[in-house]
Amino acid sequence: MGMTIAEKIIARAAGKEEVRAGDIHTVTLDYLMSNDGTTHLTIDMYNNLKHPRIADKDKLVWIVDHNVPCDSPKTAASQKKMRDFARENGIAFYEGAGVCHQIMCEKYVAPGQLIFGADSHTCAYGALGAFGTGVGCTDYLYGMVTGGSWVLVPETLRFHLTGRLRRGVTARDLILTIIGQIGANGANYHAMEFVGEGMKTLSMSDRICICNLCVEAGAKTALMEVDEVTMEYLAAHGGREPAACFKSDPDAHFEKTYDIDLSSIEPVVAKPHFVDNIAPVSDVTGVKINEAFLGSCNNGRIEDLRLGASILKGRKVADKVRFLVVPASREVYLEALEEGLLDIFMEAGAMVMNPNCSVCWGSCQGVIGAGETLISTGTRNFKGRAGDKDSFVYLGSAATVTASAIAGEIVSADELGVL
């Protein structure tokens, strides 16, 4: 019997000819990414080891992105701990440069790799044909010290895409629709693999958006095949060579296969307080908003900013609405600057922020108060995620968020007539 992409990547990392879903294997990791959410905890544990040692410092990438710039003496102290440790130990270190997953995709991830990230959205790397999975800081420490870990080989759910998304409908609407269909634990412990003719119509930005959000269905990882789009992206980002380009074998075992016609996807939102609480935007049209957020590892790329700017050009952000625009990385920020997109946002009354996680995780920027409503391209809408426990977060596409910022209430770009 053949193997899935997930099985092939784990087999490579385990040094085995063949592995099967359900097996537990000891693996060597290609990279270990950690951010300021938990790195200070990893350092504390590391310093308490009797014989602390880093297996391979070149595999470690540390990124400060969750509280940037710092919002309190406490976070300043934890970031200093991270910065000092990285310097002392020669670990690649970034701060203010962008959201961790965007930096990893731009600079590190290569097809065929197995990567642990101390952040749940590490599954984004599947867009580049790599097996990325989120872990906690103890698993991270184990990988940092030993260079490896253990993994349970996941079963695969396969999503076969055909057709093309309609105008005004985005990859974000697609993945939210899928999460709504299978539920917040519909892919728990599973790999979600995306294939089919429809993949050719999706840009690397679309693909990262799709893979990134798979953890909201509980997935261990998300995976896509390497094609011309992948190779062009790699060539444009330092010319990284793939470790291996895997496709699932025709006789590989898939627990379930879903057929999705991209042209059938509609603009949707995730309503408070669950990411699988999906409804067509038209169901919530008219819900008043206080804030809109365009950014995050899910939708803060140049393609998202271009979409937002194309809708906002010549229009204004609604009175009393805060519109935060947060490029996902320095590269994206500079591109947006070069293309004049930031002018469009600023002239319309938006706030353009430095690259960071921002209100997506409810820390240093744009936190909302009791009774307030945010429409966001961020990753989650859990109760209290963006601020007060009695606030409300709707998740939607860059198009829906921008249209809503103009209207002051939730509306799709199509309904508002701004496409």
Added chain:
Amino acid sequence: MEEFTGKVWLLGDDIDTDIIIPTEYLALKSVKEMAPYGFCPLRPELASKIEPGDIIVAGKNFGCGSSREQAPEVIKALGVRAVIARSYARIFFRNAINNGLLLIENDTLCDDVKEGDTITVRVGESIEYDGRSYPISALPDNLLDILEAGGLVKAMQKLNGVGAADRE
């Protein structure tokens, strides 16, 4: 076989890590300081009422959301002896085991049990409640070893006596 009895706190489906410990408290210096804010977006009173040895019973997908390891740590710091849920999100599952927090899967207890009632857990065998017995499966040995040592770091040190660096 280990056996313990505890009082039940009953929670629903999809208890996410932002509920277990909200972002705004992650900057606190220690898990001990965070513990009083555990579950506060959902049940502000809960953390102050949980007593050592109590058991949390919940529905599906417990611990979904972020990889923040403070989530299982806060539950442990509150003195919770075990969590019994229909299912767990995978990152939380690994984090809990790595921190020595016992997780048990059971599909039906959460429908039957009432908050405040007492249950008895026979680890790897069954849960006893109201004259009924709910079967539970045993964790794989490698995970049990981690739990018994008190977490992954302690298990590493116990295995070789000196620390993870010597395991290669």
